[in-house]
Amino acid sequence: METDGISTHPSRRLFTIAAATTAASWIMTACGPKRLYEAPKDRLRAAIKEMEAKYSASHGKKVTVSDAGPIPGVEFAYALDISRCIGCRRCVYACVAENNQSRDPQIQWIRVMSMEKDKGVDFSHANAYYNPADVPEEGHFYVPVGCQHCENPPCTKVCPTGATWTERDGIVVIDYDWCIGCRYCMAACPYGARHFNWEEPKIPNEEFNPNTHYLGNRPRTKGVVEKCTFCIQRTRAGRYPACVEVCPVGARKFGNLLDKDSEIRYIIEHKRVLVLKEELNTVPRFFYFYAT
């Protein structure tokens, strides 16, 4: 088919150029730096060795960086008893200490919302800045909110660099080396769970937790996003997250969703359970329940 003597078929030259460009860009991408999660194991180990040396030097103590992968047959889930939480914020500060969050500017992965009993779970009337002499306050209940580790996470879908994804054990993680700080994920998250390092994070060396994981609490830099990882450095070693162990009223529960004898399954099967913003179809792995 020809119009005005110009062929609408791609010419052989054009085809060759397109094919060569595609091949070249594919080769360049494949040869470039790998995301850590898809790097070969030995390359990951080498990268982690470098990290350990770098962090040990910068923080003045022996820092270990774990690369523990997901445990087969495990999918983590979390449950929080709204009827017990008294809003004391012990979990917030345990999380900050465990996960090396910046003290100044302040970053806190857990935000405890104070809500009025008359209004129920309603974020438009929630207050995170309550500061009475004693908690719980009359007529209030408390809903701590962190990353919900959604099964259908809006945040990972919008990431232009693939720097955030869901691990096979259900933990939504961030590769801080691939995050470009565009903050699309923060806009996409309906729970306000992601936090941005507007400045170089500051943590006193003596408060720095040297037990880290490369997808979790290793030091972050200015310009990257961070969030709760279910304490990946602890939970992949079989331990409870720091917030579970510190809660003075035992409101926080954690376990394996695929183990029918776990606390989490007991709660889902026996208690009144809700998830936040269910209508958004994010399918959180973080359940709120009423034990009483």
Place this chain on the structure above:
Amino acid sequence: MRNPSHDRKGVVFMRLFALGVLAGGVVLAVGASLAGDGAKPPSPPSETTAKIAPERLDVPAPPFSDGIFPCSNCHAGMPVDRTRRNLEAMHTDIVLKHDETHRWCLDCHDANNRDFLHLASGERVPFEESYRVCGQCHGEKLRDWRAGVHGRRTGNWNGAKGYLLCANCHNPHQPRFHALAPKPAPRPPSRTMQ
């Protein structure tokens, strides 16, 4: 692999199941070796052992006041007065706010051996098993506590868990939680960077 919805079941689940049975067996064995005269014999290991905890659990020491235990140090030679009354000579620091209209000391403390508690049936229970006394009225809490849902847990989500006795958190004489001072509120975001 990004999609978490496959590769979950199968071999790994069987392995986990075997691990659970094994862990249940170990807990039972420990329970059996510790079990005193009052404890029920543990049931044979089964797939539900992880959920139904044995009678003796690994719990910390009961929170006695300093120098108060063993109670028989003072009570051994004393005559037993079963009449309900206000204590004036001793234990005046204990204020009972726990169904005090219906209960008093000897409903839980054993009159014949003060180093023990007792159930409604009269069965003596050591202080380390005080949850059995509490569970007579608070059965659903005891059930949740055994399942790991009531109370704080420490340790491992898939292994040894640290339990606490009811009395480690609740004062048995005044079980209601007291208000706590909260940790500092987060700093509100500022529009200008410092």
